[in-house]
Amino acid sequence: MRVIVIGAGLAGLSTACHLVGSGHEVTVVERQDGPGGRGIRRTQDGFAFDTGPTVLTMPGLLADAAAAAGSRLADLIHLERLDPAYRAVYADGSEIRVRHGIEAMRDEIAATCGPDDASAFPRFAEWLRRLHDVEMPHFIDAQFDSPLDLLRSPVAAATLTRLGGFRRLGPVIRSWFRDERLHRLFSFQALYAGLPPDRALALYAVITYMDSIEGVWFPAGGMGQVPAALAAAAERGGAELRYDTSVRRLIRDANGAAAGVELDSAERLRAEAVVCTLDPPTAYRLLLPELRPPRAVRGGRYSPSAVVWHVGARGEPGPGIGHHNIHFGTEWSSAFRALVDDGRLMPSPSRLVTVPTLSEPQLAPAGHSVLYVLEPVPNLTGTVDWRREREPMRERLAIFLAQNGYPTDVVTEHLVTPLDWARDGMHLGTPFALSHTFGQTGPFRPSNLERRVPGLVFAGSGTVPGVGVPIVLISGKLAAARVRAYLPDATPPPRRTVRAPL
Template sequence: MSIIGLRACGGEEELMSPIVVIGAGLGGLAAAVRLAAAGREVTVVEAREVPGGCCGTASVGDYRFDTGPSVLTMPDVLAEVFAAAGEEMADVLPLRRLDPYYRLRYHDGSHLDIVPGEEAMIEQVRRLCGGAEADRYRRFRATIGGLFACEWPSFIDRDMTRLRSLVQPGVLARLAALGGFRRLDRLVRSHLTDARLIKAHTFQSLYVGLSPQRALGVYAVIAHMDTVGGVFFPRHGGMHAIPRAMAAVAERAGARIRYGVRAVEVETGSHGVSAVRLDTGERLAARHAVVACDLPRAHAGLLPAGARDWRLRRPRYSPSCLVLHFGLDRRLAGQAHHTLHFGRGWSSTFSALNAGRPQPDPSLLVTYPGSDAGAAPPGHATLTVLEPTANLSGADGWDGLTSRLEERLLGRLAGLGYGDLTSALRLTVDPPAWARLGHSAGTPFAMDHRFTQTAWFRPAGAARRVPGLHFAGMYTAPGVGVPPVLISGKLAAERILETSR
């Protein structure tokens, strides 16, 4: 809605009421862009010196690393953020589609490339698994497409703040018919028989913090987003180019972003939110506040008592990860942007995570952003390796564990053909480091997505007892991942704008 439209609706006083967004991560910036573009007075406060939050960056010597998500799907969701401010994504953040999206390497030496195009992908499956499995895959692909078409408008791209949003009998019946309420592993196995192909379409459950045996079939939509919708990457500047572009658009739309300042208290009055107090001693008057930071930590002092949400009484956190960023003095010929090396074990690895132990034979996600020319000197490259591991809430202790896991990981990489990386420049991020960066339980993946922490059961996007207090980010619906976090910011902005209509 335009500024003129808001004034015509009698919302001029509300229009001029200031809004403070706490956190310049993707969720906070998505909200700030829309609110500023609608003519609101918006101030974003960010404790770090750069935007991005979880979608961060770090430099060591001549190398620059993306320290957050490496997989970008559903680029139309991101394009909608820029469009809200009247800007084209192609102008401010050009992307390229990866090909392959992933290269999946199995312990038997075989591999499967996840490639664009239905027929091309079916041919990849036929090459690896045979014609009969390729036919089964074609039907399975249609099934997960149906799940996506059903879930996206009804549960993902929709405000789940109210319980009635969850009660959609027709949609729920359709999801049940497609197998959405079966366990993910059983759903996929009912369509596919080759263990390698099953792994290719169930490993994504780790994105929502669950094993394929525990995740619901509705999360097959993540495999659809990855393997059908595609994976993208900024043409310049790596993944951190995303929040930088969003911050620039927000400022052009009129938002003010203040870096290096921390919000310490959301103040309330008789009508709800009244101000946000900063660590500088300043008090920013506000009619609305959007809290887009780690929610359990926010409830430990930033938020008023009335904002408490019963859904956070006993949060169940996702596993964490050990990440090693390498600066290489060479390029890797033929290396895919994303390579997933599956371990020999499967169920046992998830059992270890559930028990709070390191995986005995983990699968590894290797990211090689070879097209990001500015990330390394000419002729050099960066390499990032992620190993899922336990978070701090279930671990018996982390002392000395990182060094042991690093040593094991370096040996595994050498065996996989990456060479001896022991002397390569290295930046290590382990669960204690994630905790120091502000992530509860030492995991950058927030709460897992078991049924009782999904949709309406996830922490609410608005505080029922504190008018004007809204939430965005991984801890609220839709949940974890770049597209869901962007949507959470959009939903927060829409709730605020609704007050003027």
């Protein structure tokens, strides 16, 4: 059975890998000139900028996708654990490093925050593990057809309730630790869910588990090697990947079912099913203009956005700077209120600076550095005029870098604002899609099925289960399962493992 996947980002490539392994004939069409989607690699003036996520966790999900297509992940990509995973810097000049391993992190907390918080950390880590173990199989890596599906695992739901998963994340973290710096360190991940920590459900501490307990990884060659590896696995499994190929419209048969796509070139690709990884509002506007989008798509609350400044600079960072550096501002709750409620820039913002050349110097010329600087900002429903604010933002980021020991002799750069995200098809200029409020999670999030168009399936951060590298990999797996249920007659190929040549 032939399936077309629109988009060669991580969700689309995961879908392709899982489908070729079950015997489907898969064609992936991608408008850009290579794999990666939002994380495609940009090269300029001898520097390589990986434009998407910089933090890689849960590599087992990558391995699962590669294995589904008949490849071993280790034959496609080499991953190194980052230890420390993060260097956290506070406004008072103090620092905490997120170390891998319970004992190492307990020692770090003892040295920076004192014995009481250190003694709490092993129990906190165990609580995070238990949250993960109940959430992953029952509420993340799971299909939902209606809210009633929440009741299909009553023991898991009861366990999640008993663990405090439906309390608010901020207060729960404060109940574990006394030091306010730890409150920030173990709750900032709520921003990935598009919410302030004091409003996010504690169940989103599962993100904290992924990076602070399971660990953060980095691939040899940079983050661009992640989609490259999945693309290689999909092609070795038999998928066709067509780059520089844009879809003009969805083809439907006489019964209204998905029957393929028409390209901008007017070429028609026929298929029995189509998987779309576009942001759902964009997908409905471009491919399904005759359909009224689901309520969750047209009226949902969307996450804040981010400005990302990609910098190629002469020189190297000062001593002590890590691969991932989180600089917390003086403000916390008021900063989130400004960002989320008022649609304003954060006062005294917190920022992420990733320096991938500390782990992979070949991303820049010798003696130079690549910097990835991210500041959370409102999406396009906010009050910021990005045509006027673009250059002042760049100037503030340059001053911030200089004040914190980063090289600032800029050779080349690329600044991305919400206007740029919007031009790339991301609704309201945010790459983080719908926020993860309870009413936009699980069965309440836009479904990965469009039941009015049989054979059309969605994958990516705008559908279930949500946002983040591990999560969109799962979304591809779930989308593939939907296709297999719709087209059950495909014959799986003989199982074999393809190894890379020596």
